[in-house]
Amino acid sequence: MYGGVKLFTKGEPVKVQIFNDPNSMHLMQHSMHFHGQRFLVLEHNGVKEINLVWKDTVFIPSVQTVDILLDTLNSGIWMAHCHIAEHLKSGMMTEFKVE
Numbered sequence: 001m002y003g004g005v006k007l008f009t010k011g012e013p014v015k016v017q018i019f020n021d022p023n024s025m026h027l028m029q030h031s032m033h034f035h036g037q038r039f040l041v042l043e044h045n046g047v048k049e050i051n052l053v054w055k056d057t058v059f060i061p062s063v064q065t066v067d068i069l070l071d072t073l074n075s076g077i078w079m080a081h082c083h084i085a086e087h088l089k090s091g092m093m094t095e096f097k098v099e
Contacts, residue, residue, distance in 0.1 A: 006096040008072045020060045025090045031083040033057040036074045043067040072098045
């Protein structure tokens with residue numbers, strides 16, 4: 001979740017893969033939250049999710065990968081971040097723009 005502003009086109013869903021890196025400063029589970037948009041969890045560690053439910057936060061255990069489908073319906077500049085406040089200072093957040 002590091003880096004500059006990602007640009008997405010409004011109304012075009014985007015597949016995003018989030019990896020909970022064991023080499024990060026915080027080796028633990030994380031709750032990743034996306035502002036302004038909703039998403040479906042498609043896979044956990046390559047295993048397809050059979051119960052598709054709209055979410056704005058996903059729990060990612062340590063050293064695991066989650067694939068989501070971000071529903072880009074709301075224009076603007078938004079933030080995605082770990083919901084553990086102390087982790088924001090270590091870079092576990094990013095901005096994305098939908099236009």
